[in-house]
Amino acid sequence: MESFLKTGKxxxxxxxxxSSASASASAPKKSASWSGKPSRKPTPWVEKYRPKTVxxxxxxxxxxxxxxxxxxxxDLPNLLFYGxxxxxxxxxxxxxxxxxxxSEMYRDRVLELNASDERGIxxxxxxxxxxxxxxxxxxxxxxxxxxxxxxxxxxDEADSMTRDAQSALRRTMEKEGRSTRFCLICNYVSRIxxxxxxRCAKFxxxxxxxxxxxxxxxxxxAGEKVSVTQDAMEALLETSExxxxxxxxxxxxxxxxxxxDGEAEEEAGGPVGTAVTGDDVRExxxxxxxxxxxxxxxxxxxxxxxxxxxxxxxxxxxxxxVVQMIDQMHTRIVEENxxxxxxxxxxxxxxxxxxxxxxxxxxxxxxxxxxDICALLMKTMADGA
Numbered sequence: 001m002e003s004f005l006k007t008g009k010x011x012x013x014x015x016x017x018x019s020s021a022s023a024s025a026s027a028p029k030k031s032a033s034w035s036g037k038p039s040r041k042p043t044p045w046v047e048k049y050r051p052k053t054v055x056x057x058x059x060x061x062x063x064x065x066x067x068x069x070x071x072x073x074x075d076l077p078n079l080l081f082y083g084x085x086x087x088x089x090x091x092x093x094x095x096x097x098x099x100x101x102x103s104e105m106y107r108d109r110v111l112e113l114n115a116s117d118e119r120g121i122x123x124x125x126x127x128x129x130x131x132x133x134x135x136x137x138x139x140x141x142x143x144x145x146x147x148x149x150x151x152x153x154x155x156d157e158a159d160s161m162t163r164d165a166q167s168a169l170r171r172t173m174e175k176e177g178r179s180t181r182f183c184l185i186c187n188y189v190s191r192i193x194x195x196x197x198x199r200c201a202k203f204x205x206x207x208x209x210x211x212x213x214x215x216x217x218x219x220x221x222a223g224e225k226v227s228v229t230q231d232a233m234e235a236l237l238e239t240s241e242x243x244x245x246x247x248x249x250x251x252x253x254x255x256x257x258x259x260x261d262g263e264a265e266e267e268a269g270g271p272v273g274t275a276v277t278g279d280d281v282r283e284x285x286x287x288x289x290x291x292x293x294x295x296x297x298x299x300x301x302x303x304x305x306x307x308x309x310x311x312x313x314x315x316x317x318x319x320x321x322v323v324q325m326i327d328q329m330h331t332r333i334v335e336e337n338x339x340x341x342x343x344x345x346x347x348x349x350x351x352x353x354x355x356x357x358x359x360x361x362x363x364x365x366x367x368x369x370x371x372d373i374c375a376l377l378m379k380t381m382a383d384g385a
Contacts, residue, residue: 045252046245049220051095057088059212063203067096076100076148078173078182080197082189083205086243090156092205093183097152102141109136112154124168128153132176151180159186163193170195207242217247226255231278239285254280288320288328296329300378308374312367322366326357326373345380352376 051057054067063081070076076096081089094112101109111131113123131153141147155161161169173182173196184200186192217236221228228236228251240247254276282289292315299311315325330353333346341349356369 045220045224045248049216049223049248051088051091053099054092054095057092057095059208060088060092060203060205063092063205066201066203067092071096071099076150076152076181078177078184078200080184080186080189080192080200080202081205082186082192082202084207084242085187086240086245086247087205087208088244089185089205090154093152093154093185097154100148100152102143102145102147104142105147109151110154111151112156114156121162121165121168124165124172128155128169129172129176132172132180134179136179149179152183153180154183154185156185157187158184159188159191166193166196170199173199208244209242210237213237213240213242213244213247216244217251220248220251224255226251226258227275229275229277232276232281235278235281235285235287239281239287250281250284251276253284257284286321286324288325292318292320292325293328293332296374296377297332300374300381303378303382305375305378308378309371312371312374316367316370322370323357323360325370326353326360329353329373341380348380349377 054064054071057064079093081093083089094110097110098106111127113127131151134151136149136151155169158166169182170193182200184192184196189197189202189204214233214237217228217233220226232254236247236250239250257280258276295311296315299308330350333341333349352373356364356373360366360369
């Protein structure tokens, strides 16, 4: 009976099944998917090649010089970093924190919050205030180097914080100024209230120069053993617009795509081509091919609404981003003057492009906005100067 209660079977079968069950329980469990080799987690190249020290930060010479002086004296003011995305704002303060506290004390002394996700006043009253009130007593790192007696709170995307949250943060900065340093990171400094900006040392991060972008991309390509053509490098510079993070992400995506294509070609017995080309970069970045723009201006010159609508339908079916289309139309009109527009016509069309892009960012229909732009361009060309 006791055997039946344990296994649901009677007699010798029960005893044998119970013994086998106990044997299987005592035996170590092996995963069916384990092949004896440690699994390698893929790491984004943006994180893999993120600067570890202040000296590794590229191009922002003024910021690096001031931070080095502050780090040498272990006296850091409240900081406000602003500028375009992908220029090294977050990487710079995190590298400075590692130089100050070392890798072992880094987690205890640094609080990093993304204000675009947590931007309400409760975050300032709870997370920020509680961390700021903690004392930092240790004056020596485990490796024997001196350690400053303060903590660092990094608020990324601070321009997304509400005004109430920024006002509450001002009071926390005043009360906990001796034990805590704040670093606010934003794209638009005009969205930070004046009481906060006056309490911080402001540093503007410039878009990275082309030679700096090329140097970093070539270093990463060499480290990852990726072949990049000259056309692909120019396409990366064109599509990134000074955003190093975007350029690295695009390069990694293209490399993974070509790696998969190379394996397929090798299995098929054909030639293996792993070089990243300009067409790969433009396709991965969602750039609208130039022939679509050529067709757009040709259709607008014909002054036929039916043909224009058919063209827009075809373009939307291809799935290209209308915001990207607007950006390329602006470049084509201003720099290349496609369609032979006069200065007055250019101003009219460019104003319409700005208005329609604003509507798209507010969530308007892509199809309607593209039709509106094309109809206005067709009307402007028909009216002449």
